[in-house]
Amino acid sequence: xxxxxxxxxxxxxxxxxxxxxxxxxxxxxxxxxxxxxxxxxxxxxxxxxxxxxxxxxxxxxxxxxxxxxxxxxxxxxxxxxxxxxxxxxxxxxxxxxxxxxxxxxxxxxxxxxxxxxxxxxxxxxxxxxxxxxxxxxxxxxxxxxxxxxxxxxxxxxxxxxxxxxxxxxxxxxxxxxxxxxxxxxxxxxxxxxxxxxxxxxxxxxxxxxxxxxxxxxxxxxxxxxxxxxxxxxxxxxxxxxxxxxxxxxxxxxxxxxxxxxxxxxxxxxxxxxxxxxxxxxxxxxxxxxxxxxxxxxxxxxxxxxxxxxxxxxxxxxxxxxxxxxxxxxxxxxxxxxxxxxxxxxxxxxxxxxxxxxxxxxxxxxxxxxxxxxxxxxxxxxxxxxxxxxxxxxxxxxxxxxxxxxxxxxxxxxxxxxxxxxxxxxxxxxxxxxxxxxxxxxxxxxxxxxxxxxxxxxxxxxxxxxxxxxxxxxxxxxxxxxxxxxxxxxxxx
Numbered sequence: 001x002x003x004x005x006x007x008x009x010x011x012x013x014x015x016x017x018x019x020x021x022x023x024x025x026x027x028x029x030x031x032x033x034x035x036x037x038x039x040x041x042x043x044x045x046x047x048x049x050x051x052x053x054x055x056x057x058x059x060x061x062x063x064x065x066x067x068x069x070x071x072x073x074x075x076x077x078x079x080x081x082x083x084x085x086x087x088x089x090x091x092x093x094x095x096x097x098x099x100x101x102x103x104x105x106x107x108x109x110x111x112x113x114x115x116x117x118x119x120x121x122x123x124x125x126x127x128x129x130x131x132x133x134x135x136x137x138x139x140x141x142x143x144x145x146x147x148x149x150x151x152x153x154x155x156x157x158x159x160x161x162x163x164x165x166x167x168x169x170x171x172x173x174x175x176x177x178x179x180x181x182x183x184x185x186x187x188x189x190x191x192x193x194x195x196x197x198x199x200x201x202x203x204x205x206x207x208x209x210x211x212x213x214x215x216x217x218x219x220x221x222x223x224x225x226x227x228x229x230x231x232x233x234x235x236x237x238x239x240x241x242x243x244x245x246x247x248x249x250x251x252x253x254x255x256x257x258x259x260x261x262x263x264x265x266x267x268x269x270x271x272x273x274x275x276x277x278x279x280x281x282x283x284x285x286x287x288x289x290x291x292x293x294x295x296x297x298x299x300x301x302x303x304x305x306x307x308x309x310x311x312x313x314x315x316x317x318x319x320x321x322x323x324x325x326x327x328x329x330x331x332x333x334x335x336x337x338x339x340x341x342x343x344x345x346x347x348x349x350x351x352x353x354x355x356x357x358x359x360x361x362x363x364x365x366x367x368x369x370x371x372x373x374x375x376x377x378x379x380x381x382x383x384x385x386x387x388x389x390x391x392x393x394x395x396x397x398x399x400x401x402x403x404x405x406x407x408x409x410x411x412x413x414x415x416x417x418x419x420x421x422x423x424x425x426x427x428x429x430x431x432x433x434x435x436x437x438x439x440x441x442x443x444x445x446x447x448x449x450x451x452x453x454x455x456x457x458x459x460x461x462x463x464x465x466x467x468x469x470x471x472x473x474x475x476x477x478x479x480x481x482x483x484x485x486x487x488x489x490x491x492x
Contacts, residue, residue: 003035003096003103011041013186015050015210016193018057019203024050024210029183034100034322037361041098041187045211046180051218054178054207058149059224061204062176066146073172074124079199080168081117084110091191095159098185100322100363105283106160112443113164116464119446120168127469137485143476146174147250150472151219152229153180153240156324157286159188165450165464166229167192170472171205178207180219184324186210220244227472229463230254231288234383234409234455241458252459252471254288254452256383257411260404261291261440262397262426265298267416271438273306275416276389279440281314281367284321285387288456289412289434289441293380294391295400303416304347304391311348311367311389317356323363323386332365332386339379339390344370350387375403383409397422405431410454412442433457 013031014021026045033040046054065073084091088110095106129142150170154162163179170177181189189208196206209215220228220243227250230240234255244251261276279291296304314320323329333351340346350366371391373380379390380403394400404413414436415426423437433453436442444450449465451457461467 003093006033006036006038007040010039011187011190013041013043013190013210015046015054016189016206016208017050017054017204018061019197022050026050026211026215029212031098031184031186032325033097034324034363035097035317035359037326037363043183043186043210046209046215046218048218051209051215051222054209055149055222055224057204058176058178058207061202062146062148062174065176065202065205066148066174068174070172070174071124073174074121076199076201077117077121077168077172080196080201081114081121083195083198084114084117087191087195091160091188094187094191095185096321098187099156099159100286100324101283102318102321105321109158109161110164113161115446116164117168119465120172123169123172123469134479136487137483138479138481141478141480143478144173144469145474145476147226147473149176149178149225150227150229151178151180151225153216153219153232154182155232156182156184157283159185160192162231163189163192165231166468166472167206169464169468171201173469173473175472176205176207178209178219178225180209180211180215183210183212216240217243220249221247223247226250228253229471231463237458250459250471252461252463253457254463255409255456255458256385257288257409257452257456258293258381258383258407259289259291259409259412259432260293260295260400260407260414262295262400262404262413262415262417263297263300263303264397264415264417264419264422265300266418267300267303267438268418269302269306272303272416273310275438275440276307277310277314277367279414280389281311281320281387282441284323284365286324286385287441288452289443291412291414291440292384292389293403294389295394295403296391297394297397297400307389308347308369311369314367316353316364316366317359320367320387322359323365326363328386329363329365332384332388335379335384335386336368336370336388339370339373339377342377343372344377344379344390345372346370347391375406381407397425401426401429405429407431408455409452411452411456412436414438414440414442
């Protein structure tokens with residue numbers, strides 16, 4: 001199957017419980033492809049009974065999985081990696097079909113997820129706890145223990161990547177893992193589950209639960225689920241964190257963003273033009289690391305012309321994918337109209353994009369560049385989640401950083417410059433957890449962890465890398481003494 005073809009029949013997407021596919025007992029819902037605007041899958045909402053059955057199986061399986069030696073657990077995940085790599089093209093086509101990504105973007109997301117898997121596999125050699133003789137005849141030791149049954153709720157925009165941020169680490173640490181994928185993009189879950197099954201993961205250690213808000217609430221409220229990972233909008237992330245915390249559970253909920261790029265006159269024109277355009281048009285702007293505000297310091301007209309040139313050359317349906325729903329297309333078009341009403345000049349207009357005939361019923365908007373708006377305007381302040389870049393002229397880098405600092409989110413900020421001094425000023429003063437220099441999408445590579453701050457994150461730690469380990473496990477501290485020593489001290 002290619003992206004120019006629809007499946008012969010809609011995919012049937014069920015729950016994966018105790019190693020088998022089981023039809024959920026709730027209401028039916030359909031899945032549409034943003035490329036075609038047509039139904040490509042059918043699923044059902046998970047009920048409380050479904051959740052209870054899954055947790056019962058997971059809890060029983062985890063009791064054995066958690067006692068399996070770490071090196072044996074990683075062997076299953078090594079096989080899982082091999083299967084994902086062998087099926088990468090097939091999985092990437094499904095990701096693209098249901099999320100609207102280009103095939104290249106879908107595959108890149110999967111590979112980033114596999115990178116986190118590789119980090120998890122390294123824990124058998126790097127995360128050894130630690131033991132030390134802290135006093136004569138007395139030793140202290142760390143022992144890392146799994147929490148039990150944990151859960152993760154993932155968004156539509158990265159159907160394979162975001163689950164792979166947490167799944168490998170949680171499993172390698174000995175937990176049973178329950179996944180609630182987005183109801184907009186659940187097809188990918190079938191491929192991930194089948195790959196784990198083929199890799200030999202014991203039945204019950206991994207579960208998939210389909211559904212929407214009610215399913216999420218059932219998962220959060222279940223007393224036997226010990227921790228919740230979430231990625232989505234800030235509004236929902238805050239609600240998930242609050243609900244889970246009220247139950248005394250661990251929760252790490254990543255939210256939305258309003259990311260800024262500071263553009264300085266000394267920046268390389270070609271590098272800035274490509275990097276900034278890619279940042280706001282990549283994944284059709286539907287990612288929490290997309291730049292949506294360009295803080296243009298001083299005379300950067302040449303740079304803006306290059307950004308405009310690259311954006312206008314982007315081919316819809318090939319160089320840039322689709323918008324997830326028609327409702328979101330309508331929202332973005334309305335947001336552009338409101339910006340124009342507020343006085344924006346439109347440098348690139350994506351409201352009526354040229355779309356390949358085969359995709360004419362899909363959900364599309366082209367790259368859009370606005371300028372002439374005040375810092376307090378909607379397009380400058382609010383996350384729109386589409387391929388829209390708003391340019392705000394600034395006289396100084398200090399003025400640019402004041403605008404960046406006033407934003408309530410805290411995911412990403414980048415600067416394009418050839419000056420180490422100005423780059424360091426942005427690094428030191430940006431109120432964002434991930435900062436880039438001449439990089440439009442500053443996503444860290446493993447083992448450097450992913451995570452925001454302020455309204456972009458609710459909870460503590462990061463969702464990948466070393467910072468994630470203590471979220472998915474407990475550290476047991478053991479102090480031992482086997483005989484009385486001749487010389488006494490305060491520990492005797």
